[in-house]
Amino acid sequence: MVQMVQLTDKQQERYSRHILLQEVGAEGQEKLLNAKVLVVGTGGLGSPNSLYLTAAGVGTVGIVDADVVDVSNLQRQIAHSTNDLDRAKVESAAEKMRALNPDVEVRPYRLYLDASNIDEIIREYDFVIDGSDNFATKFLVNDACVLAGIPFSHGGILRFNGQTMTVLPGQTACYRCSFREPPPNPVGCSRAGILGAVAGMLGTIQAAEALKFITGAGTLLTDALLTFDAATMNFRRVPLKRRSDCPVCGENPTISSLEEHHG
């Protein structure tokens, strides 16, 4: 048998609760330490995602956000503290991540993702997590990941509600298969509100999906949209299908260049 696992004694201890899991084990932990995950947005969803991925020992975690920490973020964006106000979110979060786990290489990107830069960045990673706060970026992440063939987790939250799906490009339904185009005049959390803990509920589901994808544990949330309403605590898994006429992952895609569609 090939012995690929070379965890140090300290790592055996740090990750002992992962190693105990039959579905993860020392080999799964080694995979995590060799993996690269990009988290788009360092806000409500990005905070729990980046902290849990870092704690789990994902070898490289990239975080993307152009914003600075605002006092209204602190009700839910748990990577940031009161003394981080006006700091770049990626710098604030990177500091917490590095303190949490020195095994992890944290790569902060202080920028807005757009059609000109996203492809080059995501190709560095094995898995992408969308924790952005607007439809333009959510559709951009979907299209860029589908075109580059990089698996990702879509996530969205609003008020008491959350939704997420995992996409394996070319194999399972993508965000556009169901949602097609960004809606006109969308309502975001800054206008509609968001219960703080809902961001944690949804973000940790996405982080779990990333860990499952890397280790191969369990079955992924593909061809389904998981939605929940924290007001009633009803969770529902809606089956989704890939659409042959999907504009980006269908048989005759109309979106073949990010620059053209998102430029």
Added chain:
Amino acid sequence: MEIRLNGESRFIDQVTKMSVAGLLEMEQVASPEMVAVQLNGEIVDRGTYHNTMIVDRNEVDFLYFMAGG
């Protein structure tokens, strides 16, 4: 007719069919543009809401757009 709406049984009195547009109105969906409608597992094209009919035992899901993160 009886349909399943968002996973729950819903009895709609005195009709045997209803358009997707009619159901959105009956359910008082305030912003239909923030919903993708799935009928028996297939997404309904937005331009066909008035012509697409829901009948007895159909399954309808409203998938809400959520921008927040």
